[in-house]
Amino acid sequence: MDGVLADVYAIFADWHERDTGIRKQKEEVVGMREFEAFPDARKYVFTPGFFRALPPIEHGIETVRSLMQRYDVFIVSAATEFPQSVGEKLAWLNEHMPFISWQQVVLCGSKKIVKADIMIDDHFKNLDYFDGQTYLFDQPHNRLAEAGRHTRVRGWSELNAILLP
Amino acid sequence: MDGVLADVYAIFADWHERDTGIRKQKEEVVGMREFEAFPDARKYVFTPGFFRALPPIEHGIETVRSLMQRYDVFIVSAATEFPQSVGEKLAWLNEHMPFISWQQVVLCGSKKIVKADIMIDDHFKNLDYFDGQTYLFDQPHNRLAEAGRHTRVRGWSELNAILLP
Numbered sequence: 595m596d597g598v599l600a601d602v603y604a605i606f607a608d609w610h611e612r613d614t615g616i617r618k619q620k621e622e623v624v625g626m627r628e629f630e631a632f633p634d635a636r637k638y639v640f641t642p643g644f645f646r647a648l649p650p651i652e653h654g655i656e657t658v659r660s661l662m663q664r665y666d667v668f669i670v671s672a673a674t675e676f677p678q679s680v681g682e683k684l685a686w687l688n689e690h691m692p693f694i695s696w697q698q699v700v701l702c703g704s705k706k707i708v709k710a711d712i713m714i715d716d717h718f719k720n721l722d723y724f725d726g727q728t729y730l731f732d733q734p735h736n737r738l739a740e741a742g743r744h745t746r747v748r749g750w751s752e753l754n755a756i757l758l759p
Numbered sequence: 760m761d762g763v764l765a766d767v768y769a770i771f772a773d774w775h776e777r778d779t780g781i782r783k784q785k786e787e788v789v790g791m792r793e794f795e796a797f798p799d800a801r802k803y804v805f806t807p808g809f810f811r812a813l814p815p816i817e818h819g820i821e822t823v824r825s826l827m828q829r830y831d832v833f834i835v836s837a838a839t840e841f842p843q844s845v846g847e848k849l850a851w852l853n854e855h856m857p858f859i860s861w862q863q864v865v866l867c868g869s870k871k872i873v874k875a876d877i878m879i880d881d882h883f884k885n886l887d888y889f890d891g892q893t894y895l896f897d898q899p900h901n902r903l904a905e906a907g908r909h910t911r912v913r914g915w916s917e918l919n920a921i922l923l924p
Binding site: 668670673674675677680681684695696697698699700701702703704706707708709710725 | 868
């Protein structure tokens, strides 16, 4: 969800501006981990309301809906590190993606336990353990890294073209 | 968790007795699905506090702790059907199994997406899709069914003997 379907940078930047008066642009934080780019990021992700407030990433919702016509889609989100996020993530999905059923949702810690054919994720720590086809969802924090065996995609329109040719 | 680590029958029986004055014994409900055995079971599992109140199943907690010395253990629980359960299940684990880290917890809907070597579960709908070794945890609702390719185990002491010989 975060960094693939839900735009964490938008709220990091909003809250950082609220707290410091300084607006950081995405280009400024390229190559930096989120906790380096926004010094209070770790406090923010433990704040009630953070995960509920995230705006959807462009074209994600409608692309997932299209993918469901041809694929068995699961939404797998690392959530248990932030216990308050589990309810917020279910509420977020209910609002933004009501076509996702409870059967399709996985709220987890490590993603090593996931079995599927394709994984779309913005973190190497998740993709590197996955057996199938992997797409690295481009985000400022991963932009300067070599994608390696993963295929970097720059947004949902590109994924749509690849997965629904 | 439910029916393997947490004793759903105990609370079904307690709440059924509270509401009807009748105490059902486990032997009476052998071969019945939980929702047949306790007509209000579906109402109960959507009631706040149900999942938080479940007592641990005998020898489960200490056996999992022992297993962690030799195995990479994950607690995978079907939870998203009952949104109020996700927070309660995390709180239950935090109280009863504080040695389980957030990385090891998976709250999901369908368990088709689980990749591992061994699965311990009381439901065929979960075991049947799993590629590895499967243990059917004996419960009244599954007792009359043929275990098929799964190995039926009658409690955690038996699992301990099998997995930590």
